[in-house]
Amino acid sequence: MQPKQRRLPSWIAIPVGALLLLWASTGCDDFKPTEQATPDVESSSETQTVEDMLGRSVEIPAEVERVATVNVDAFRMTLHLDAGEKLVGIPSDMFGSRFSEDKTIEARAFDGLENTPKIGGGQPGSEISLEKIVSVEPDVFLFWAFSRGDSAEAMANRADQIQQQLGIPVIAVNTLGRDREEEQIYAEIEQAYQLMGAVLDREERASSLVEDYFTEVEQIQERIAEHRKSAAAEQGKEAQELAAPRVYMAHRSNLFNNVAFYLPIEQLDADNVATARRGRDGEISAEQLLAWDPEYIFLHTPSQTSRVAASEIGEDSSLAQISAVQDGNIYRFKGTYMGWDLATGLIDLIHMGKILYPEAFDDIDTAQRGEQILNKFYGQEGLFEHLNEQSSLLENTSK
Missing domain, CATH: 3.40.50.1980 (Nitrogenase molybdenum iron protein domain)
Known part of the structure; x- marks a missing residue:
């Protein structure tokens, strides 16, 4: 319920004149x-x-x-x-x-x-x-x-x-x-x-959530490190000698509008093929995507409205030679949406980690863990189901 209306404190001055501000990129x-003047507030x-x-x-x-x-x-x-x-x-x-x-x-x-x-x-x-x-x-x-x-x-x-x-x-x-x-x-x-x-x-609550976030990130990174160490040993190599999975992230508007940076991908130690363009989100050519040849393509999908159709990528003959297309490794992630949600950022981290390192995450159910995270941050049940409806995170995955 909305709190009852009350009078403004005496130290808040009500402005006069036109109070409509059009805050746009132009004008x-x-x-x-x-x-x-700004109100005179004494400590x-x-x-x-x-x-x-x-x-x-x-x-x-x-x-x-x-x-x-x-x-x-x-x-x-x-x-x-x-x-x-x-x-x-x-x-x-x-x-x-x-x-x-x-x-x-x-x-x-x-x-x-x-x-x-x-x-x-x-x-x-x-x-x-x-x-x-x-x-x-x-x-x-x-x-x-x-x-x-x-x-x-x-x-x-x-x-x-x-x-x-x-x-x-x-x-x-x-x-x-x-x-x-x-x-x-x-x-x-x-x-x-x-x-x-x-x-x-809410200082105590804020500290608790931030600590939980960092703990979860650390645990996920430890999983990946152990997995890479084990995989390298089987090949007679050191972990740092293993190639990181090559990832391309597409903006919600179209496949060729790249996302040059996303924190969960950095946290997962993946190779964002657009790193050279870091900080330079923008249009690339089909030829550039072919040259990068990512093993995985992640589509930024904040909602049902803002998304690239995954089926169109697989049906585009000009993209057929890309490893991700050949292997069917085309997935979605929630990503940013009018800022960034720490809770869905954690879910993206787990979701993308499970795709890139399936053996390291074989005991984690994305939907179950996602529901727990959203419940912790928002205090409500059933939110992951709606997130999945909007962002199709589990599309083309085994969960």
Whole structure:
């Protein structure tokens, strides 16, 4: 249920003038804030200061009870931290759009979905409504810390601008940003959950989930290391002498739009054939794909709406000489979707690991383990079945 409406605290000023901000990749620099100073907040037992993921120091109430966000990452993490009752404004474009017609798992996991106002946003950098944000009277507003078309400095300036316009503390957060090194990404994940835990008074829950995530990753990597060591010994080799499985990841839009980086593939010690293009997702030619000759093709499939038809790949004679096509090794993965879900990232890790190293994962049932992970993060049963319906993870697998 949506929390009862209450009056804004006295330290929050209500802005005047036009409060509609069209936040798009073009035209956003034309937005002019109203002549209003950021509220003067004195440090006291009633407030705390946090540093967001853009390096901004933001003073917020010591007890945050009402949260609004246009950021799907922040929405997910709020649910992960069992603080859904604090949400009074949520992203608009999570489903019922070109990205996903059906409800996403995070939308299904939110009990207040039907009664909570949608205030814009969803895809990073998309349109938001300041008027709607103010109308739901939040204690804090959770904004994006990352958008592909903008620098961190530009995002910080925009967060400051919106905070000035709203008269409400604005906190920028994301699970993944521009970093492509594992240790930096891990630090960013930990920072995101620590920040959200501090804002929502869920520090213990945040620490527990992050620890569980890292433990699961470590256990999976240990499985692979033991498998590679054993396989190498049988061949009279060292583990490092074994070739890593060659993988190509296709974007949801079409086969020839490559995904140059995805954390679970890095964690699985696979050879992403597009590594030379790391950080350069984009179009490639059929000739390039043939030259790379991946052993496995993974199709980014966040929903039933956004996907490449696997059957068309097998029927394309120009691709017939690719090893993955010849061997029928064409699979799907959930991947990113308006940010990245730590829970489905773990499921992708197990799912892809079981495909690439079947002997190392022969005692793991993807559906069963996936259900356990989603239940741990979202506190609801039956979510894996819906995830599989949307992303077809078990398509062409033995589970």
